[in-house]
Amino acid sequence: MDVLKELKITNEKKIVLLVMDGLGGLPMEKGGKTELETARTPNFDALAAVSECGLQTPLGIGITPGSAPGHLALFGYNPFDYPIGRGVVAAMGINFPMKPGDVAARINFATKDESDNITDRRAGRIPTEKCAELCELLKGIKIDGIEVSVKPVKDYRAVAVFRGDGLSDKVADTDPQKTGVKALDPKATEPAGEKMARVAAEFVRQANDILKDQHPANTVLMRGFAELPHIPSMNELYGLKPLALAVYPDYKGVSRLVGMSVIEGLNHLDEQAEVLRREWNNYDFFYVHHKYTDSKGEDGNFDAKVAEIEKVDAFLPKVLDLKPDVLIVTGDHSTPSFMKSHSGHPVPFMIYAEVIRPDDVKEFGERACAKGLWGIIEGRMLMRIALSYAGKLKKFGA
Amino acid sequence: MDVLKELKITNEKKIVLLVMDGLGGLPMEKGGKTELETARTPNFDALAAVSECGLQTPLGIGITPGSAPGHLALFGYNPFDYPIGRGVVAAMGINFPMKPGDVAARINFATKDESDNITDRRAGRIPTEKCAELCELLKGIKIDGIEVSVKPVKDYRAVAVFRGDGLSDKVADTDPQKTGVKALDPKATEPAGEKMARVAAEFVRQANDILKDQHPANTVLMRGFAELPHIPSMNELYGLKPLALAVYPDYKGVSRLVGMSVIEGLNHLDEQAEVLRREWNNYDFFYVHHKYTDSKGEDGNFDAKVAEIEKVDAFLPKVLDLKPDVLIVTGDHSTPSFMKSHSGHPVPFMIYAEVIRPDDVKEFGERACAKGLWGIIEGRMLMRIALSYAGKLKKFGA
Numbered sequence: 001m002d003v004l005k006e007l008k009i010t011n012e013k014k015i016v017l018l019v020m021d022g023l024g025g026l027p028m029e030k031g032g033k034t035e036l037e038t039a040r041t042p043n044f045d046a047l048a049a050v051s052e053c054g055l056q057t058p059l060g061i062g063i064t065p066g067s068a069p070g071h072l073a074l075f076g077y078n079p080f081d082y083p084i085g086r087g088v089v090a091a092m093g094i095n096f097p098m099k100p101g102d103v104a105a106r107i108n109f110a111t112k113d114e115s116d117n118i119t120d121r122r123a124g125r126i127p128t129e130k131c132a133e134l135c136e137l138l139k140g141i142k143i144d145g146i147e148v149s150v151k152p153v154k155d156y157r158a159v160a161v162f163r164g165d166g167l168s169d170k171v172a173d174t175d176p177q178k179t180g181v182k183a184l185d186p187k188a189t190e191p192a193g194e195k196m197a198r199v200a201a202e203f204v205r206q207a208n209d210i211l212k213d214q215h216p217a218n219t220v221l222m223r224g225f226a227e228l229p230h231i232p233s234m235n236e237l238y239g240l241k242p243l244a245l246a247v248y249p250d251y252k253g254v255s256r257l258v259g260m261s262v263i264e265g266l267n268h269l270d271e272q273a274e275v276l277r278r279e280w281n282n283y284d285f286f287y288v289h290h291k292y293t294d295s296k297g298e299d300g301n302f303d304a305k306v307a308e309i310e311k312v313d314a315f316l317p318k319v320l321d322l323k324p325d326v327l328i329v330t331g332d333h334s335t336p337s338f339m340k341s342h343s344g345h346p347v348p349f350m351i352y353a354e355v356i357r358p359d360d361v362k363e364f365g366e367r368a369c370a371k372g373l374w375g376i377i378e379g380r381m382l383m384r385i386a387l388s389y390a391g392k393l394k395k396f397g398a
Numbered sequence: 399m400d401v402l403k404e405l406k407i408t409n410e411k412k413i414v415l416l417v418m419d420g421l422g423g424l425p426m427e428k429g430g431k432t433e434l435e436t437a438r439t440p441n442f443d444a445l446a447a448v449s450e451c452g453l454q455t456p457l458g459i460g461i462t463p464g465s466a467p468g469h470l471a472l473f474g475y476n477p478f479d480y481p482i483g484r485g486v487v488a489a490m491g492i493n494f495p496m497k498p499g500d501v502a503a504r505i506n507f508a509t510k511d512e513s514d515n516i517t518d519r520r521a522g523r524i525p526t527e528k529c530a531e532l533c534e535l536l537k538g539i540k541i542d543g544i545e546v547s548v549k550p551v552k553d554y555r556a557v558a559v560f561r562g563d564g565l566s567d568k569v570a571d572t573d574p575q576k577t578g579v580k581a582l583d584p585k586a587t588e589p590a591g592e593k594m595a596r597v598a599a600e601f602v603r604q605a606n607d608i609l610k611d612q613h614p615a616n617t618v619l620m621r622g623f624a625e626l627p628h629i630p631s632m633n634e635l636y637g638l639k640p641l642a643l644a645v646y647p648d649y650k651g652v653s654r655l656v657g658m659s660v661i662e663g664l665n666h667l668d669e670q671a672e673v674l675r676r677e678w679n680n681y682d683f684f685y686v687h688h689k690y691t692d693s694k695g696e697d698g699n700f701d702a703k704v705a706e707i708e709k710v711d712a713f714l715p716k717v718l719d720l721k722p723d724v725l726i727v728t729g730d731h732s733t734p735s736f737m738k739s740h741s742g743h744p745v746p747f748m749i750y751a752e753v754i755r756p757d758d759v760k761e762f763g764e765r766a767c768a769k770g771l772w773g774i775i776e777g778r779m780l781m782r783i784a785l786s787y788a789g790k791l792k793k794f795g796a
Contacts, residue, residue, distance in 0.1 A: 050428065355741070373768045384460025384742075396467055396477070397481065
């Protein structure tokens with residue numbers, strides 16, 4: 001990374017990174033086609049014919065990426081150097097202005113019985129509005145020397161951020177991961193976490209008191225205590241002025257962590273296209289994210305994932321109209337419908353630029369890309385190729 | 399590297415590394431062929447058919463190599479472990495016998511006005527003969543306890559080498575990189591550089607005095623203060639007895655840095671072939687360098703680069719006649735005529751040996767090699783393959 005930083009050149013060239021979440025797939029039956037191979041994608045296929053193609057592994061071979069590290073890799077970072085805790089992803093996703101030293105934790109509203117045993121870890125999946133009301137009530141929590149913020153995320157999910165001296169994220173989850181047992185006490189995993197563990201215990205005590213007459217959400221479970229990692233910004237590393245066009249909070253969160261500007265209020269690809277055009281002259285790196293390829297894969301809905309891929313194919317010409325100097329199309333990981341989950345399979349990619357060496361790949365698909373110029377590379381290398389092909393890296397050495 | 403050192407075996411097998419500088423290219427128009435794909439190369443193609451082929455990235459994906467680090471990679475070193483400063487490249491290029499502890503700096507003769515502002519950073523590009531005369535005058539510089547050598551390089555470029563106790567290369571350039579301002583004072587970038595900074599300041603003071611009546615070269619600018627890096631020799635690492643057959647100074651310089659013997663006075667491929675034959679029994683590793691593929695690429699002259707590749711193709715049978723046990727043909731980086739510069743694109747290679755597994759590649763070109771056995775690998779791996787196929791590495795472990 002330090003090498004890239006020393007070599008960076010700022011110029012007017014524009015890079016677009018188009019990410020279909022969970023793009024990579026599998027056939028539903030032996031000998032069949034994957035979602036991407038099944039989808040009718042005339043625009044992707046035409047682009048593949050004039051691009052360099054390959055497969056990339058966001059976290060190295062065989063490792064299944066979570067969304068945050070998968071994206072860090074696409075942004076050019078080594079995800080293992082920058083672990084991002086669940087609490088931070090949640091806080092950044094709702095644009096909570098975390099500061100160094102703050103500790104964030106994901107909160108689940110939950111249900112417990114009279115013996116304090118957890119009966120529902122998600123409080124009957126209460127709606128977001130109810131979650132917001134309960135967060136409002138938890139404003140009543142007062143802890144000496146600590147500033148506590150509790151904000152709703154989605155459904156039964158919320159986030160708590162603790163600010164004060166001497167806090168640390170070295171605290172274990174209180175979520176017991178099963179029902180019929182009591183919530184765990186917050187315990188320090190290292191001596192540095194002892195103050196935060198005491199603060200969390202007091203938070204839970206007061207929350208239980210405030211929520212005691214609520215139903216079904218009469219308690220809270222805490223997960224993923226996390227401090228803000230220090231991640232050097234894309235501007236610092238690459239000299240880029242980056243913009244994120246994402247609909248879902250978590251992706252905005254990861255974008256903020258690497259110093260991207262983030263457009264709020266986007267709901268679908270049409271709006272993403274419109275804002276991309278509007279902001280084209282104001283930035284030189286554009287990250288465009290489509291979530292639903294992953295969601296449909298997680299649902300195990302092969303046909304619906306195919307349809308989502310086709311929607312992004314139809315969106316592609318709006319990007320091409322702007323004549324990006326470098327365009328990368330890929331995913332942050334695979335989510336095969338067959339597996340209904342993220343997987344460690346490599347993800348197809350294509351890179352278009354003026355200075356590419358076209359290979360023989362004429363369609364965008366897993367097996368076609370496996371025969372592309374790049375073979376299988378680490379996901380974080382895509383950013384280097386993009387910077388190189390955009391003329392944004394000086395040569396190394398005399 | 400340490401593993402290689404422990405595994406080395408000395409035997410009679412001979413390895414030839416044939417480097418066409420800046421070999422990798424690009425098509426001039428979409429869908430076209432690269433320089434190498436365009437060139438008529440019957441000898442390369444026949445060799446490809448009985449070789450293992452692939453692409454290599456000298457400094458990893460996306461990083462554009464300078465010549466020195468590109469070559470270090472081909473010689474099997476990690477170039478990021480051995481940064482070679484500009485001063486050292488210049489000194490080694492003219493075969494100045496630098497010793498550990500010496501500090502070399504590139505000197506530009508320049509012009510300053512009466513207020514000491516630099517008006518021309520290259521002194522009107524004075525010819526090499528004038529440069530040599532001025533270097534002769536600068537022999538008058540006397541600094542207590544320090545041995546100073548000033549030697550001409552080419553045109554307005556010279557090199558100064560300082561020898562004495564307590565010197566270090568932690569000194570910033572004095573070249574202000576623009577005109578209309580004064581030269582910078584030599585400043586230590588770390589405390590260790592303070593003595594060298596004082597010596598450099600005294601050097602500049604006396605040089606200005608000596609040159610005050612010269613025109614246009616009435617001052618000097620200093621760049622790239624550098625100590626000899628400690629690079630373990632190829633003999634130490636691999637047990638090889640290596641010989642360099644290069645025409646240009648910089649490549650002889652890098653060869654000397656890794657402990658190769660260097661033949662002086664070579665001017666073209668015919669002489670390189672003749673000396674290769676003559677010295678065949680005296681060494682077991684031969685580095686043969688052809689510069690002009692790079693020069694023509696830098697000029698943007700596609701056809702001339704094609705012609706240079708064809709010249710090396712015609713040279714190849716003279717190498718094959720000697721029946722090398724291992725023969726590698728590649729480049730130290732890409733220099734696409736389309737870009738008129740070094741680039742970060744992977745470079746085609748082929749490795750011939752008795753124990754190879756031939757792949758389906760029947761021609762030596764970028765896209766053909768992309769389909770070769772090796773896919774894309776790091777450039778420094780070529781040396782390992784060569785040593786392995788020459789039986790010069792023991793197995794590791796029981």
